[in-house]
Amino acid sequence: MGDPGRRDADTRGRAPREDEGDVDSIDVVGRQILVVEDDDGIALPLVRTLSREGYEVLRVAEGRAAIEQATAGEVELVVLDLGLPDMDGLDVCRRLRDLGYDGGIVILTARDGELDRVVGLDVGADDYIAKPFALAELLARLRALLRRSSRPLAAEPGGGAPPGASAPGAASVTPLTVDPASRRAHAGDREVQLSTKEFDLLAQLDRHRGAVVTREQLMDEVWDENWFGSTKTLDVTMARLRQKLDDAGADVRITTIRGVGFRLDEGRADA
Numbered sequence: 001m002g003d004p005g006r007r008d009a010d011t012r013g014r015a016p017r018e019d020e021g022d023v024d025s026i027d028v029v030g031r032q033i034l035v036v037e038d039d040d041g042i043a044l045p046l047v048r049t050l051s052r053e054g055y056e057v058l059r060v061a062e063g064r065a066a067i068e069q070a071t072a073g074e075v076e077l078v079v080l081d082l083g084l085p086d087m088d089g090l091d092v093c094r095r096l097r098d099l100g101y102d103g104g105i106v107i108l109t110a111r112d113g114e115l116d117r118v119v120g121l122d123v124g125a126d127d128y129i130a131k132p133f134a135l136a137e138l139l140a141r142l143r144a145l146l147r148r149s150s151r152p153l154a155a156e157p158g159g160g161a162p163p164g165a166s167a168p169g170a171a172s173v174t175p176l177t178v179d180p181a182s183r184r185a186h187a188g189d190r191e192v193q194l195s196t197k198e199f200d201l202l203a204q205l206d207r208h209r210g211a212v213v214t215r216e217q218l219m220d221e222v223w224d225e226n227w228f229g230s231t232k233t234l235d236v237t238m239a240r241l242r243q244k245l246d247d248a249g250a251d252v253r254i255t256t257i258r259g260v261g262f263r264l265d266e267g268r269a270d271a
Helices: 040-052 063-072 089-098 114-122 135-148 196-207 215-223 232-248
Strands: 032-036 056-060 075-081 104-109 127-130 176-179 184-187 190-192 212-214 252-257 261-266
Touching: 032 040, 032 063, 040 056, 040 135, 056 063, 063 075, 063 089, 075 089, 075 135, 089 104, 089 114, 104 114, 104 135, 114 127, 114 232, 127 135, 176 196, 190 232, 196 215, 196 232, 196 261, 212 215, 215 232, 215 261, 232 252
Parallel strands: 032 056, 032 075, 075 104, 104 127
Antiparallel strands: 176 184, 184 190, 212 261, 252 261
């Protein structure tokens, strides 16, 4: 069942109105969103609203079905409830990332404590929206994520490494390349599998490689200037990014400048 005692959507606890969405410049037609929610009273209005705005919307009510659907097709973004009947939504999120799903994941839940947010982000979510919420805000956040997580279908310019080039086993130390156009990062010929927010952080650091990027800059660019959540979100996502770069053997390190921000430097921390 969905989270107990909740109603979907705005601060007065009413069900979402289907005319609350607004339109911006993003081309949403045909972009696929998976809604994972077992409560029809919440899922159906959301599915109708997203469909009306031009998205291709899939809906499932269980975690196992969500994992199968998200990893089998062209799903660009998952809207994930935590209170599912067969498994916890956090386990769904963790499993999707473990399987290499690199689309956006937005958690919807009545669990709105700071620890809950940190745990959700730590298992791989890109955003975390506590109920009750305004439908217009949810739609705006989905559009922001999709703008950043576009998956180009064209081949990479310059003949970059093909998808799936990563090799099993321990990684050797290799140069890191970041391609914003294809939204891919490689350690040598090994692709580093990153979530939307992880890639956005890396792209910002790489753009200013060797220079300090402030926490404020990263929050503004990767989340947005109106972000009202905890800045621990940044630290949690940065920790995941560090681990993935290290696991891939990338010859870089992310240096923390205490009280200021972060810097992407050449050379591994353990070199």
